[in-house]
Amino acid sequence: MGLPEPPPVGDCALPFGTYREVAVIVTGGGTGLGKAIACEFARLGADVAIASRDADHRARGIDAVESAGGRRSASAMSATPTPLPPCSTQSRRSGVCRRSS
Numbered sequence: 001m002g003l004p005e006p007p008p009v010g011d012c013a014l015p016f017g018t019y020r021e022v023a024v025i026v027t028g029g030g031t032g033l034g035k036a037i038a039c040e041f042a043r044l045g046a047d048v049a050i051a052s053r054d055a056d057h058r059a060r061g062i063d064a065v066e067s068a069g070g071r072r073s074a075s076a077m078s079a080t081p082t083p084l085p086p087c088s089t090q091s092r093r094s095g096v097c098r099r100s101s
Contacts, residue, residue, distance in 0.1 A: 020045035030057025035064050042070020049073045 007013050024041045028034030029050035038048050042065040050061035050072060065072040 014044055016043070017045045021047075023047045023049065025049045025051055026061070027051045028057075029065075030054065030059070030061035035061055038072075039064050039068040039070075042068040042072065045070075047071045047073075 019041055022045070024046045026034050026038040026041065026048060029038035029048070030052045034052075038050060038061055042048050048065045048070050050058050050065065052058045052061065062072050
């Protein structure tokens with residue numbers, strides 16, 4: 001049992017409106033793969049929020065989503081996680097890290 005054949009060139013794997021009335025957040029939605037994903041969600045009917053630290057990237061993502069016919073918003077955001085406090089050797093071995101007082 002292999003994978004199904006892809007749809008013919010020009011056809012869509014998902015029908016239009018699949019994400020109608022669904023909001024999605026796309027980090028990095030102003031450039032590259034993130035922008036392509038944002039546009040595809042817009043084409044499928046989603047309300048797309050572009051999250052990026054760079055204002056120019058957000059603007060490009062908004063333009064791309066609007067060109068795809070989608071509704072959009074944008075927000076300055078960093079998806080970089082906050083570093084955790086250092087752990088003692090014992091707590092790392094147990095898999096539990098507790099901040100010392």
